[in-house]
Amino acid sequence: MIELAQDSGIWTATINRPEKANALTDKMLTELAEIAEEAGQPGGARLLILTGAGKVFSAGADLDAMQGGLATSPVWERLSSAIAALPCLSIAALNGTVAGGAMGMALACDFRVAVAGADVFYPVMKRGFLPQPSDPARLAALIGPARSRLILLVGQRLDAATALDWGLYDRIAQPGALMDAVRDLAADVLAATPQHVAAIKRLIP
Template sequence: MSAAPLVTLDRDGGFWIATLNRPDKANALTEPMLSDLADIAEAAQEARVFVLTGAGKVFSAGADLEAARTGLATSPVWERLSGAIAALPGLSIAALNGTVAGGAMGMVLACDLRIAAEGAGAFYPVMKLGFLP
């Protein structure tokens, strides 16, 4: 039995939905997840609408702590992903089904629109240290 993909893509013509699918870990991002998202965003040039969302109650807790210890925090894949989203010719929407935190803020801010479910929060703890998303 194979594990469910950590990022899923649903396409209906020009309407694309990319979903972070790691709800048991608050959709914490790993390098393979970020690479998959960047690949999807780069391929979405034909999408008229690109929606980015998360499964479960949290959009994303940011970088997975184990992955961050191995250098994910400074990986160029973050910029690749945010740049690909920002460059999309169609409308990009971050559908925040719940809280967004840390490194996930970059991809959310790269979207044209952010729509949040009631009770969703956003925080970037390292801003106190002078780091910007």
């Protein structure tokens, strides 16, 4: 249910479970973490793209798996930490709604490019769970503490235009042109050496 395509250093990991709104299981999260870890190795990816099949990026944790303990599994943090540590560029290509724990991998990416219908919400208060350990700090770094409280404490749902305005999203893609927008954003990085990209990333907190 995770598909990986590799093309000239561009790795595209697609969450492919559209019949379940790309809800994530432990196995899927482990596969994504392994991909991110491998992408960061010497000779790995120059660009890692995370996206989903269908009209939803991911609804977060699979409900059955969540009842079995997935909501508090360390695999979420393993995945987001591996993405955040990448020496290459990482972009979340958000083909639709981003919900719950799926936000963690998107927040850990360098950029988030979304379609116009990509709403975002993180209902940890309503569900009775804590967010992933690194998510609140990453969220606050992007949109500030007050707006982070609106999402995490109040459960506010943002449409894509608001997410862009707040700084949670970096670009809104034209209809049917999500991957074109991603490649356009990554053009200078792909033209540079991996060492140059990694050096600049190390300079940015």
